[in-house]
Amino acid sequence: MTTRAAAAGAALRTSMPGILLVAPLVVFLLAFYVIPFAGMLRESFGAWTGDPEAVQAADWTLYQYQKLFDSARTLRALWRTIEISLIAVALTFLLSYPVALLLLRLGPGLRSALLTITFISLAASLIVRNYGWLVVLADQGPVNNLMVWLGLFERPQRLVYNKWATIVGLVHYCMPFMILPIYGALSRIPRSQWESARILGAGDWTTLRTVVLPLSMPGIFGGTTLCFAICASAFVTPLMLGSPATSMISQVAAEQLLIQLNFPFGSAVIFTLTALMFTLVFAYALIVRKVLRINV
Amino acid sequence: MSEGRIYRAVVTLLGWGAVAFLIFPVALTMLVSFNESFFIQVPPAAYSLDWYRNIGNIHEIASATLTSLGIATLGATLVTLLAIGAAIAIVRYPLPGKAALTAFLLSPVAVPVVAIGIALVQYLIILDMAFTWYGLMIGHMVLVAAYPVRTLVASMTLYNPSIEDAAASLGANRWVAFLTVTLPQLKPGLISGFLFAFLISFDNYPISVFLVRGGLTTMPIELFNYISQNFDPTPAAFSTVYIFVVSAVIILVERRYKVVSLSVGR
Numbered sequence: 319m320t321t322r323a324a325a326a327g328a329a330l331r332t333s334m335p336g337i338l339l340v341a342p343l344v345v346f347l348l349a350f351y352v353i354p355f356a357g358m359l360r361e362s363f364g365a366w367t368g369d370p371e372a373v374q375a376a377d378w379t380l381y382q383y384q385k386l387f388d389s390a391r392t393l394r395a396l397w398r399t400i401e402i403s404l405i406a407v408a409l410t411f412l413l414s415y416p417v418a419l420l421l422l423r424l425g426p427g428l429r430s431a432l433l434t435i436t437f438i439s440l441a442a443s444l445i446v447r448n449y450g451w452l453v454v455l456a457d458q459g460p461v462n463n464l465m466v467w468l469g470l471f472e473r474p475q476r477l478v479y480n481k482w483a484t485i486v487g488l489v490h491y492c493m494p495f496m497i498l499p500i501y502g503a504l505s506r507i508p509r510s511q512w513e514s515a516r517i518l519g520a521g522d523w524t525t526l527r528t529v530v531l532p533l534s535m536p537g538i539f540g541g542t543t544l545c546f547a548i549c550a551s552a553f554v555t556p557l558m559l560g561s562p563a564t565s566m567i568s569q570v571a572a573e574q575l576l577i578q579l580n581f582p583f584g585s586a587v588i589f590t591l592t593a594l595m596f597t598l599v600f601a602y603a604l605i606v607r608k609v610l611r612i613n614v
Numbered sequence: 615m616s617e618g619r620i621y622r623a624v625v626t627l628l629g630w631g632a633v634a635f636l637i638f639p640v641a642l643t644m645l646v647s648f649n650e651s652f653f654i655q656v657p658p659a660a661y662s663l664d665w666y667r668n669i670g671n672i673h674e675i676a677s678a679t680l681t682s683l684g685i686a687t688l689g690a691t692l693v694t695l696l697a698i699g700a701a702i703a704i705v706r707y708p709l710p711g712k713a714a715l716t717a718f719l720l721s722p723v724a725v726p727v728v729a730i731g732i733a734l735v736q737y738l739i740i741l742d743m744a745f746t747w748y749g750l751m752i753g754h755m756v757l758v759a760a761y762p763v764r765t766l767v768a769s770m771t772l773y774n775p776s777i778e779d780a781a782a783s784l785g786a787n788r789w790v791a792f793l794t795v796t797l798p799q800l801k802p803g804l805i806s807g808f809l810f811a812f813l814i815s816f817d818n819y820p821i822s823v824f825l826v827r828g829g830l831t832t833m834p835i836e837l838f839n840y841i842s843q844n845f846d847p848t849p850a851a852f853s854t855v856y857i858f859v860v861s862a863v864i865i866l867v868e869r870r871y872k873v874v875s876l877s878v879g880r
Contacts, residue, residue, distance in 0.1 A: 333707065333710060336706075336708060337703070338699075339702050339703035340699060340700045343699065343700040346696060346759070350734065350752050350753075350755070354734050357737055357740075358729070358732065358733040358736065421629075423622075430874070434865060434868060435637065438861050439637075441813045441864060442640065443816075443817045443853070443860075445838055445841070446640075446643070446856055447639060447640065449849050449853055450640050450642060451639050452841070453639065453643055453850065454638065458655050459654065459656055490636065494636075522621035522622075523617065547724050551727050554820060558838075558841070558842075568820070571729075572732070575735075589729075592726055596724075599724075
């Protein structure tokens, strides 16, 4: 018993400097991240008094969650969020993987230029980039002009303020977050792996399918997970490029808070989204590990 | 054509096509900013600089940009300082539950951004700190703290701690060794962590929208409001200036510190 206590004391002494170094950040996050989130969770189990300044959550009730699952509009927004996110992640992957492969093949000068462009678009304001899509898809914008010129549209069509404009905006926003980790994973594949596939007679497509894709899986997993999280919690993009009929779940939660001032219901909506996101990411990780047997 | 040549052609075509998709809206915004017409028109029939002169007419844009700059600078500095300690602890010291702790420190990136704003506004009202510049800055700090932690851990993992021991064996005390040997080695991680934190804070809308009220406002809020209420190309002019400034900063920082390569490796 005493030796165990002594061992525990020694362990504490050796980890003391580390604890002291990490403590300021942990305390900050506890004060302004964990406690507010716990408060929000508690509030989502409360009743709404109608007065946002005097929120009363005296008793625990599932009322807000019941209301959420009874509300067809909220459920539709939740489903739409998942659908838009999955489509956007798939499209982002299809566009980004060739860019990562291209980066690998380019000479150092072009590669660094292309990486810098990717980085700049990552850093360029989301609002600025969405505005760019408002311009591209405008009634007199280049896409409409091209379609009319090609004779595919009789007259300019309204291309913005719908689900697909939102998806295009999300794909554009997510691309750097997909390109960088996949390129990182590709650049770590040893040269010898490519060569041995070639020596064994595999063509480029076979090498891509059987060697390169599985070995870049950690990058793919990181990129797709991050993009899914970004899309599922998207707020600004559907606000700028979508319409009220195509609103995503973050908008529904924000509207409850900013317009209806219904904090308990807004909290319940946002918690359902958080829980759903974590469940889906966890299931995804499980599938990749167990079914595909790839360690990510 | 041989299989190899087809493969290379397909990768080149798809790759550059995707890059064009990435650049196109930004390039077009720049073009439209010089358009003389009130309506967005591509290609412009006549060119002018009028919309650049009109930037000043975006409501409170100067003071909002100053507020955003101030909050992003101070907030990013503070989280970077907090992250130095955390990263050193994670990489160099034994800690109980290190994996869980690291996951916790990086988790604000994974929760819905709107949730941070929603949770904080209710909490800050109780603390009587809501709708102040420091309340807003705290919201941004929660969101961006993970970035310097990640870049510092990445650059420390690459770095060899025995150099510090060498400094100590040459008679430097721990603080001198830290300031003259460790800190310069951490510079790329520090710079890119600060840069990420700064840019994400500067650009944030979904947290700010809950934490501003009255005279307190930020650049993204005012830009967003202008875009949703007006159709003229003034936001295009503003965006062009923004992209130029951000590109200049990134290219300069990349030349000196190789931040881009650091964001690729993990």
